[in-house]
Amino acid sequence: MPTSACDYIDEKFEKELQNLPPVAALPPLDKRPVFWLGEKKFAGGAKFDYLYIKDDFGVWLRYEDSDSDDFLLQKDMPERYYGYDEIDRSPDERWVSRELGYYSYGIYDISLFKNEAKIFSQTAYKVVRKFIGFFNLHSMRGTSFAAPQGTEENLNAISELQTPLADFPQKQNYSALGPAYKSEAEGYVGDEIAKKLARNTFEIKGEGWQQTVRVNSLAKDTKVVCGDEICLALAFDESKVNGCDNGAASTTIYTLNLKQKFRDFYMLPSKNFKYAKISDNFTLDDVKSFEIILSKFRDLGGLDKGSEYIDYEVILRNGEGEQVNEICRNQTEKVGDRTQ
Structure with missing residues (x-):
């Protein structure tokens, strides 16, 4: 100590x-x-x-x-x-x-x-x-x-003056997806657009409960898409590029676990979440659904350059099923199909 x-x-x-x-x-x-x-x-x-x-x-x-x-x-x-x-x-x-x-x-x-x-x-x-x-x-x-x-x-x-106003967990429970390389890791899908009350404020519906959640992001626009188990908050910020290969604006992706109220939107420490972007021909408005799968990737820079790893791949689709996002290819590249 x-x-x-x-x-x-x-x-x-x-x-x-x-x-x-x-x-x-x-x-x-x-x-x-x-x-x-x-x-x-x-x-x-x-x-x-x-x-x-x-x-x-x-x-x-x-x-x-x-x-x-x-x-x-x-x-x-x-x-x-x-x-x-x-x-x-x-x-x-x-x-x-x-x-x-x-x-x-x-x-x-x-x-x-x-x-x-x-x-x-x-x-x-x-x-x-x-x-x-x-x-x-x-x-x-x-x-x-x-x-x-x-x-x-x-x-x-x-x-010591603080006291609860309502019944809620006084210690936050993290709600991120587990590490992709672990055996219990799984994929997720969702196509329910959460009701938007303000630029960054949404009504989130869980099993038998509803909650208004505000994502404290300075991004120009945000959107929340939910499935049965998780929601994704997509924060579109034109002021940040995060090393994307063509300088396109990046989309920060947060996940929310729907198993319990008062769970937080959590940004995964995943390169594929951190370096996601909306393709040039689309905007955040085009996103209607998401799919998260496990894939193999290769690191293209830094200390781990050339190494392969298993990670989550986030696919955002429009109403016609077209993929509207991509990963910055000067950071990572996909080298394998979905890992079961």
Whole structure:
């Protein structure tokens, strides 16, 4: 387990933080739902497993480990709640690692509101040391501390205020397809277009339940197509090409498992999902169905150049059954038929 004996420590830097004037303690408060008021997707100062967001649609749930999705819970605000806001003034992450020598260093101007009234504010400094106990090609997290004195206690007290508004899993269940090379991997099909409420907001129907889900993508347009077991969210972004061979806009593909509510849309770490694109003669509107099969591919670049592997192949079709997408061929190429 990491200990300070195995951490990188800059004594001058840490002493400067420890010498900051102590902060006042947060007064004792009752538990209430905590709403996120910050500009980023999720809080970085106080630690939460989930937060609530309010907008014109209603009250949304957002998990810490799945901030790419929001789940609509209800229309109206509760009578009693807290608002949590923070302004992130953290230095650049690369500078922190390269020049300061730490794993992370966050500076947050935090504020807590009881309904609309501000009741507490302070600047919090959060440091995670770099673990250097043994040789490793990647930086590892070491021990952490918060400054000034009293900050750790205040951040913990704010985190402990959160309470559920509805019955939902308080830890997100990942819903990605399993690794394609495993024996239980299988293919999927779907042709039901999910009802679209806004550019990135959809009604998703499972077995005996319905849920409004928002995909937090900045893509110009999104579309969700569902089958019996999974849905695909297709995010069409003309500003990104992801190394496609002819410079065409890429389509980021997310998967959603329909076995349970409050599952997240999850982007698979698959090259064939990451480097998919809509062919030049088609648009996202043309997509009417999908098919996911297992195929053999060859890597065309990087450390694994030339190696073969089994992966998911995503085929998007229009109403006439024509394939409307392709994989960027300067990244991978298909070398085998479907693997059973």
